[in-house]
Amino acid sequence: MFSRTSTSVLRTSISSCLGKPFCVAQRANYIVPSKKRRTIPVYEPLATAHGEKSGQLMDTVRGDLYQKFDPSGWRRELLNHTNKECLRAGDIVRVIFKDSLKNPSYVGYLMAIDRNGPDSTILLRSKVSQVGVERRFSIYNPFIERIDRVRKPYKYNQRNRHYYIKGSKRDASDYESLSKRTGL
Amino acid sequence: MSLLNTILFNSRIISSYPKLVRTGASLTSLDAAVTTITSKAAPVNHSAEMARLRKRLPSRPGLVGVKKGMISYFTPSGEKFPCTVVEIDSVEVLYTKTPAKEGYYAVQLGYGAVSSKKISRAMLGHFARAEVNPKEAIYEFQVKDETGLLEIGTELKADHFKEGQYVDLKSVSKGKGFAGVMKRWHFAGLRASHGTSVAHRHGGSYGQNQTPGRVYPGRKMPGHMGHKNATIQNSEVIEVNAEKGYILIKGPISGANGTFVKIQDAIKKQ
Numbered sequence: 001m002f003s004r005t006s007t008s009v010l011r012t013s014i015s016s017c018l019g020k021p022f023c024v025a026q027r028a029n030y031i032v033p034s035k036k037r038r039t040i041p042v043y044e045p046l047a048t049a050h051g052e053k054s055g056q057l058m059d060t061v062r063g064d065l066y067q068k069f070d071p072s073g074w075r076r077e078l079l080n081h082t083n084k085e086c087l088r089a090g091d092i093v094r095v096i097f098k099d100s101l102k103n104p105s106y107v108g109y110l111m112a113i114d115r116n117g118p119d120s121t122i123l124l125r126s127k128v129s130q131v132g133v134e135r136r137f138s139i140y141n142p143f144i145e146r147i148d149r150v151r152k153p154y155k156y157n158q159r160n161r162h163y164y165i166k167g168s169k170r171d172a173s174d175y176e177s178l179s180k181r182t183g184l
Numbered sequence: 185m186s187l188l189n190t191i192l193f194n195s196r197i198i199s200s201y202p203k204l205v206r207t208g209a210s211l212t213s214l215d216a217a218v219t220t221i222t223s224k225a226a227p228v229n230h231s232a233e234m235a236r237l238r239k240r241l242p243s244r245p246g247l248v249g250v251k252k253g254m255i256s257y258f259t260p261s262g263e264k265f266p267c268t269v270v271e272i273d274s275v276e277v278l279y280t281k282t283p284a285k286e287g288y289y290a291v292q293l294g295y296g297a298v299s300s301k302k303i304s305r306a307m308l309g310h311f312a313r314a315e316v317n318p319k320e321a322i323y324e325f326q327v328k329d330e331t332g333l334l335e336i337g338t339e340l341k342a343d344h345f346k347e348g349q350y351v352d353l354k355s356v357s358k359g360k361g362f363a364g365v366m367k368r369w370h371f372a373g374l375r376a377s378h379g380t381s382v383a384h385r386h387g388g389s390y391g392q393n394q395t396p397g398r399v400y401p402g403r404k405m406p407g408h409m410g411h412k413n414a415t416i417q418n419s420e421v422i423e424v425n426a427e428k429g430y431i432l433i434k435g436p437i438s439g440a441n442g443t444f445v446k447i448q449d450a451i452k453k454q
Binding site for chain 1: 255258264269274305311315316317397429430
């Protein structure tokens with residue numbers, strides 16, 4: 001490989017430039033120390049690189065899903081806190097599906113709203129022949145055509161989750177037969 | 185007598201055996217002599233080259249992505265299923281490998297962008313040769329032959345995959361630390377009462393006594409769980425957005441959010 005003379009020459013030159021003794025005894029003598037430092041070009045990132053947008057990607061995807069499953073925005077309005085007419089636990093709500101002849105609608109007491117972006121759901125409780133029935137619906141499911149509020153309570157409870165109504169005097173009733181008898 | 189002769193004659197014929205009869209010195213001509221046939225040695229199966237040819241490899245490279253989170257998706261008929269969001273950000277070809285030099289065909293891809301101060305000079309030189317920016321991560325995809333190799337510097341976008349196609353997903357699973365046998369191997373543990381003492385979550389016996397006098401290899405024991413390469417096969421691509429740089433994939437992907445994921449055409453659907 002490289003002769004010792006070349007390193008020794010360099011040793012003298014480096015030691016002279018640094019002004020203190022430069023020991024190369026423990027270095028592999030085939031590495032020629034070089035004073036020249038090659039500059040390496042660094043290329044710019046692509047114009048399309050996400051950069052700081054990367055942190056908001058989940059919000060972007062959620063926005064795209066809202067546009068896909070709720071283009072007119074009525075589903076979002078139902079969950080919007082700032083909207084006075086938004087759904088609230090305690091309401092009695094009817095969910096109407098597409099192809100309603102095949103798929104009968106469901107009416108129930110709104111026990112809880114689970115706000116979780118495009119995965120938001122509502123939990124409806126009613127009774128069918130005196131047996132409590134609970135069903136959970138995804139608000140953004142395109143199979144749901146409409147969600148109607150049938151009735152607001154006289155006074156809202158100061159709770160967002162009404163799980164405690166089960167078996168109490170506030171329990172949901174058979175709204176389906178009620179609506180047939182009394183036109184709820 | 186003649187009959188006897190005939191029998192003898194016949195018997196002689198029957199008993200005669202081809203004998204080497206020397207009829208005199210003879211030299212076979214050089215033309216007629218059988219020349220030495222040099223046969224080509226069959227390739228050794230137990231070699232890197234043959235192992236590569238045996239491998240079931242995709243015809244083109246995949247993509248590198250980052251798992252960002254999960255989300256719900258709906259079919260028009262109202263079925264709901266979970267989807268994983270994978271970010272695809274400035275994926276570029278850094279280098280290609282060939283059998284002549286590295287022993288196999290592969291495409292090296294870089295992901296994202298990172299400050300040049302965080303990169304060693306050796307790697308800066310590698311990025312500069314491909315004329316791309318310093319990358320956050322580098323992954324390599326083996327391909328079947330040279331038709332799968334891409335030009336250095338090519339950008340791969342999310343539309344590398346089509347909606348509805350199936351992919352394999354490789355990533356590192358979530359690390360669970362040093363885990364006991366109940367968590368790691370789903371052992372049942374010991375009884376809660378009836379004399380069980382400080383061994384409720386133990387695995388029981390590790391084997392027999394003097395015969396064999398050792399613990400068999402592969403015995404399930406406590407140890408480090410997770411943080412392993414995990415592959416999920418045949419996941420469906422639900423949505424592709426090349427402009428915004430993401431892919432929605434049906435179902436889960438191993439690892440925490442922020443994990444790098446290798447996405448490839450499903451090897452079992454080709």
